[in-house]
Amino acid sequence: MSFSSFEKYTRQTLQQHHAAIDAEALWANLEPKVVKSPPKRRGFFWLFLGLGLSAFVAAGWWWSTDQPSAAPSDQLSATEEPTASTPSTAALEISTSDTDQQAAETDATTVAVAPSANQPTHSTKTTANSITPSSTPITTKTVSALSRSDQTDNTPAASIAMGNNAEVTMTSDASEVNLTVSPELNDDSPKSNSSIDAAPEEVNTLALQIVNLTVGPPALAFEPLIPLSFEKSEDQRLRRRRGAFVRNLRYGVGAYVGVGRPSRTLEAREGTPPAYEQVRLNTEKQQESIQAGLELMVQSEQGFYFRTGLQYERIASKFTFNSTITRIDTIEGVQQIIINNFLNDTTEIMGPVPHERTTTFDKITYNNFHIIDVPLILGYNFSQQNWTFGLEAGVTLNIRTSLDGEVFDPELNFYDLATDEQSWYKTNIGARFQAGITAGYLLDNNWQIYFSPRITAPANFNSDESPIRHKYSGLSFRTGVRFFFD
Amino acid sequence: MNHEQENKIIEGCQAENPRWQKELVLRYSGLLLAVSQRYTRNTETAKDVLQEAFIKIFRYLPRYEPRGSFEGWLRKIVISCALQQLNKKRWKKELSGLDNVPDMAVDPDIFRQMGANELIELIDTLPDGFREVFNLYVIEGYSHKEIGALLGITESTSRSQLTRARKLLQKKLNNVERLRMSI
Numbered sequence: 001m002s003f004s005s006f007e008k009y010t011r012q013t014l015q016q017h018h019a020a021i022d023a024e025a026l027w028a029n030l031e032p033k034v035v036k037s038p039p040k041r042r043g044f045f046w047l048f049l050g051l052g053l054s055a056f057v058a059a060g061w062w063w064s065t066d067q068p069s070a071a072p073s074d075q076l077s078a079t080e081e082p083t084a085s086t087p088s089t090a091a092l093e094i095s096t097s098d099t100d101q102q103a104a105e106t107d108a109t110t111v112a113v114a115p116s117a118n119q120p121t122h123s124t125k126t127t128a129n130s131i132t133p134s135s136t137p138i139t140t141k142t143v144s145a146l147s148r149s150d151q152t153d154n155t156p157a158a159s160i161a162m163g164n165n166a167e168v169t170m171t172s173d174a175s176e177v178n179l180t181v182s183p184e185l186n187d188d189s190p191k192s193n194s195s196i197d198a199a200p201e202e203v204n205t206l207a208l209q210i211v212n213l214t215v216g217p218p219a220l221a222f223e224p225l226i227p228l229s230f231e232k233s234e235d236q237r238l239r240r241r242r243g244a245f246v247r248n249l250r251y252g253v254g255a256y257v258g259v260g261r262p263s264r265t266l267e268a269r270e271g272t273p274p275a276y277e278q279v280r281l282n283t284e285k286q287q288e289s290i291q292a293g294l295e296l297m298v299q300s301e302q303g304f305y306f307r308t309g310l311q312y313e314r315i316a317s318k319f320t321f322n323s324t325i326t327r328i329d330t331i332e333g334v335q336q337i338i339i340n341n342f343l344n345d346t347t348e349i350m351g352p353v354p355h356e357r358t359t360t361f362d363k364i365t366y367n368n369f370h371i372i373d374v375p376l377i378l379g380y381n382f383s384q385q386n387w388t389f390g391l392e393a394g395v396t397l398n399i400r401t402s403l404d405g406e407v408f409d410p411e412l413n414f415y416d417l418a419t420d421e422q423s424w425y426k427t428n429i430g431a432r433f434q435a436g437i438t439a440g441y442l443l444d445n446n447w448q449i450y451f452s453p454r455i456t457a458p459a460n461f462n463s464d465e466s467p468i469r470h471k472y473s474g475l476s477f478r479t480g481v482r483f484f485f486d
Numbered sequence: 487m488n489h490e491q492e493n494k495i496i497e498g499c500q501a502e503n504p505r506w507q508k509e510l511v512l513r514y515s516g517l518l519l520a521v522s523q524r525y526t527r528n529t530e531t532a533k534d535v536l537q538e539a540f541i542k543i544f545r546y547l548p549r550y551e552p553r554g555s556f557e558g559w560l561r562k563i564v565i566s567c568a569l570q571q572l573n574k575k576r577w578k579k580e581l582s583g584l585d586n587v588p589d590m591a592v593d594p595d596i597f598r599q600m601g602a603n604e605l606i607e608l609i610d611t612l613p614d615g616f617r618e619v620f621n622l623y624v625i626e627g628y629s630h631k632e633i634g635a636l637l638g639i640t641e642s643t644s645r646s647q648l649t650r651a652r653k654l655l656q657k658k659l660n661n662v663e664r665l666r667m668s669i
Contacts, residue, residue, distance in 0.1 A: 003652055006597050006659070007624045010605050014625050017602040018516030019523055021533070027511045029537060034544040035504050270549030273559065274542055274566040275636055282638030322640035323631065360642070412635055 053378065053393070248301035252448075253294070254309075256480025260289040262315050265458070265471045272467040276410045280468060283408055284367070287316035289476065293375070297482060303381040303390075308374060311396065315369040315472055319406055323361040331355045367405025367417060369461065369472070371429070373398050379438070386442040388450075393435040401429050401461065410467050424466035433457040440482075448482045492556055499547045507544060515540075517557070518564045520602075524621050525568035527610055532568075539567040565626065569636065572614060596659050608658060616651035623648050 264286050268277040295309035333353035339346050379392025403425055409415040417425065436454025443449065458473035495513065498506020518539065522532040543563050550559065600608070609617055618637060622628040623644075628636070630644040637644070 003656055006655070007652075009597055010609075011625050011627075013600075013602050013605055014520070014524065016517070017520045017606075019519040019532075021515050021519045021536075023512045023515040026515050026533075026537065026540075027508045030511060030540050031504065031508070033541055034507055035502075268546065270546045271551055272546065272549075273562050274546070275562045275632075278566050278569060279635040283635060322634070322642070324640065324642035324645070408635060412631060 250299050250301075250484050252297040252299065252482045252484040254297060254480050254482035255294050256292065256452075256478050258291040258452075258476050258478030260291065260474050260476025262286065262289045262472045262474035262476075264317070265469075267469040267471075269467055269469060272410065276408075276467060279408055279412070283319055283321050285318045285320065287318055287366070289313060289315040289474065291476065291478065295375075295480075295482075299381065299484075303383065303388075305379050305381060305390075305392075307377050307379070307392075311373045311375055313369075313371040313373065315371070317367045317405075319363070319365040319367055321363045321408075323363075325359045325361065327357045327359070329355045329357065363406075363414075365406045367407065368403060370400075370402045370404075371398060372400045373432075375434070377434075381438070381440070388438070388440040388442070388448070390438040390440070391435075392438065393433070395431045395433055396456075397431050398429045401425070401427055422465055423463055425461055425470075426463055429459045429461055432459045436478075446484050446486065448484065450480055450482065452478045452480075454478065493552075496547070496550065496552065496556060499544065500550065502544075502548070510543075511540060514557070514560055518560060520606075521561050521564045522568050524606060524609065524625070525565065525618060526571060527614075531571065535568045535571050536564065539564040542567065561626065565622070566636075569618065572618070596662055608655065611658060612651055612654060616647050616654065619644055619647040620651040620655075 266277050266280050268274050291311060291313040293309055293311035295307050297305055297307040299305035330352045332350060333355070334348050335351040335353055336349040337346055338349070373396040375394060375396045377392050377394035379390050379394075381388045381390035403420070404418040406414045406416055415422075415424075434454055434456045436452050438450050438452040440448045440450035453475065454477075455475055456473055458471040461470045461472060462468065495506050495510050499510055515536065519532055519536050522535045522539070523529060526532040526535055539560075543560060546563070550556075597605075609620060612620060619633055622633045622636070623630070630641045630648075633639075633644040634641040639647075
């Protein structure tokens, strides 16, 4: 008897065979796992992530605005006691880069002089690096403006009030403003006083180089290149500190390449036979991912930075399937050979004979996801000599996702990923969270090379039409070079 | 179980009603445990696989579309879970030394006397790879293409495993026959 009867009997017997089991106990175990629990509150994850990032940014802002400046180049108050009362005249010259010819032609001003003989101190609030009191009588003082961007044709509301009944005159021609100060010292006053006020919109952008300054006694000698600022209030000072933060930003551009080992998860959707999930797992093998990008970066003096740019990533997998087809045809051939020994002859009897043909079919396809992203990353760098070590986190906003290759569909037909006829895959996978650490080395003042391992949160690549949920996350290693502008 | 009852269970489970979920477990656990046992050999492992399979069944049921047999759909999930439990690397180890199994006829009187448990015991004596292919092809009715995709092997490997499984079973059945005749 053929073996097929045994197989038929086995199939009939075993297909309806029930094993003994305590079904009530099984349900008792299953019940807590299958009775529907409240949906996962994934919103909380994003809420906490948003709060965390906000706190990070706020901390960076607070740090940058509340730190006492190591070199308060934009703010300095000097109080001086004059040591001599020698009368003198002072000439204050201001050269501007103002290109407004008309404004300059009409810009002749005599500014008010406020006697303040009774005030014993000399107070000047400037952006000077240092003010050195000097008892040496010097007869002229010169202030050269290096830049002035907002000069208008209105008469500047500047005033220079100087002690000892000084007269201050400011004139200008096409591109130069001359300011002459002629103090008339009151001999009765043992001390002189001078202060300089100016409306910020007129002089705030002036960078003055005071070559020499003497307002009678005391004379002041300023270090060269002094940017001026004249705000007084607390709000103005706070704004100025923030301005310093902005001015201290350093900009950079860079390029990087990376390689990663993505982690893939496949999960059959409801209604899809889980066997299909197993088929996909068995026929597709995950390969490496590669990435490359260009970046723009802005970094504060304190080490906080933001970077963005454009990034390309390719995630590859290998689809392998082997199939053997055996085909038996009937062809015309030799069915029998009769050998006659007496006549030493052979006779061939022709007829239909079976012909077996075996075809082995090996299919190997490399499937690729092509992903174009814009990263928005915040980070902090800690510097140690030429080394920087940093921590960064943020999101990558997907611009476009495309793919090519082949996989099995649930009926075990080949499904072309490039055409994606049933729209299984998204063309945009949205935002993905990523975080990483960086180690960089400054080659010189401008160039930096760095190495950065990072993780990317899982992203779903499939639409609702897909029979399977296909997610990628992973670890990648990136190396790149950055150029920071001076 | 009639078709109407089956539909009630499906609809109840799709609505995630615990009463009908329990009903499904009570109705099908014996049948599905038998399926699981054929692939896992070990009863405890088979129960673990069954529990995992039920969790998947309840997860996938809300979008189940009754295109084929519901029982067949349940069996596929159990088989899939069972195969995931098994280590596919055993294949190569079990191939050696099994090429020269003689082809023998089988006396129908031998296996006709065998019940389900004896048949399961007999099939359980096969190496894992052979057993999986035999179960999938002979009992579940999968094609070699499906088996190849499901087990991550080629179609030709599936065919050769089935051939060797058959030869091995023939040999074992004839051994049983000889044993009986000697008694």
